[in-house]
Amino acid sequence: MSEGFEIVFPAIRGIQAGREYYVSMCPLRLLPRLFVFNEEEILPEMRAQRQLNRSRIPEMARYITENPNDYVFSAITVSVDGQVEFERLSSDEETGRIGMLHIPMDSRFVINDGQHRRAAIEIALRERPELSDETISVVFFLDIGLERCQQMFADLNRYAIRPSKSLGVLYDHRDETALLAKGLVLKSKIFRDVVEVEKTTLSPRSRRLFTLSAIYNATNELISGVDLEEPQEAAELAVKFWEEVAQHMKEWELVRNGQITAGEVRQDFINSHGVVLQALARVGNTLVRKHPNDWQKKLKKLSDIDWKRSNAALWEGRALLGGRVSKAQQNIILTANAIKQKLGIELSPEEQRVEDAFNRGEHAAA
Template identity: 45%
Template structure:
């Protein structure tokens, strides 16, 4: 810490703490100031001379749009920054760890964690200037050189674990697909009581069949909806009716629901106990939704005659890679096309050529 009496400074209301014998400071800063004072280690610099990953510019529009679309209901976590030694902490009377952090305008402030948030804030303020009045928390560490900054980046990220796709779906009220998936998980016959709400994949000994995230992705495919597309109440009911009609014509699903087939055996032996089948059925379903209701039911009844066992040679070559089920888009496509064929649906010539190319590779 140094005296900054003769320097122009940034001043931040702050709280001082100690980690591993080193002081750090928690401050707040108006969003409008963030792009002006927080620099990013430019991507042209080789990685061994940087303390950050390169900026993934594709992430910025979505993060910026999140701020702009939810000005009264967004949450952005704190930025973490290293600041040069030209700082001082002015203690408040009778509160030695509460005061003002003064940072010389001549020193560098380098973001260790949060460069994408910083870039998103900059873009969002251009679109919605009033956001600049809001504040964000900053955790300041005193810069001890490149090696220490690189170690901080590694330490901050090595223990960061993203929540599973199902848990994110469960807690996400902004995503229309997530809301519909939760509705189906608690309303539709094939999913009620058989949905894994927290994990993205189903544990071996679980009595669940489908992950909540798989229901979300499949229903989006059924309705031909993108990740941010709205889903009307009518479309939600269309999805419910479709999955219940499929359920009534899916022999193994009914056997599991009647406790005549163990979930563990079902998952081990049948394709329809897995997300790839759900996704493929949804793709087929999108085509079926264009049919009159009586024609839909006629086609869906043919699901009863399909051999859904994993040992079926058609599924081995279409849904599996190296002996294991694959969620790759090519495997989902091949599986959906075979279902269409077995239902007697018209097949597009372009799809048939793509099928030929994939199966011959």
């Protein structure tokens, strides 16, 4: 039925590895019609891409619908199985790279990279049809068989590395908690010059004591569920809380005064690691909600806690597993439980269940 009919894209022709490829723009409304996925029931070795992770798609769609004026999506990469023709607009060597790409309608398109973007756009257009005339760039490769398509998928993803969580927070200007964490690092004297803003892990020789991602996670825990009407209130609370905590962390002060290195603190103590920061924030969240007028006083006993990594009797199984720091959610809760018990703060029903399970396991091991 499609014989003699074709789809025409304005395109720029390029050469990669001796093969022609084409770059064009496609209206968002045409993506679901033109570019389809391999059927999911086909065996992995017969497909040219991974199966969709459907849990990712709603979040990606919300990203578009909630930011219609400044969302950004990179190009979709597509293989075309068909008799493609490129009509140059000029015989000149340079301008001849621009032309019209003619693709027969019975051609088959396979997305090598971008299937989740395509699915998210399809969902987003149902909520915001006004975006249908906006465009996304598409890179067309000529399909030379399943093996080549599979190799393209492998090559496109071979060096794809997600940016660190800290760098993502640093460059995020939409997330209120990211803005709060960055403002905290700038405004609070305890974090100034001791926070690594690009990396999520710190090397033994790093001069930084904390990571931005750890401060982000902890501050998010601190303000969760707290009745705050304005962002400024959250910022003020965060600064007050962490400065109060810092008064009872002599190791932090020693680093700021240059009396001990950040690497030595991280090696011998656990109180600058993300699991403890988040546990402290969890304790703070309870105090701020239940003791809004005198929560600062409740933190004084932090000075009495032995934060040494060698204090296995307290921290093993909580902040540490086999002597190594663990940031799993259960370890955060168990670490917060230990801090609460030291401060004389009652555990929540959820925390008590985790604590009881921990104690049963400890006794069984003994």
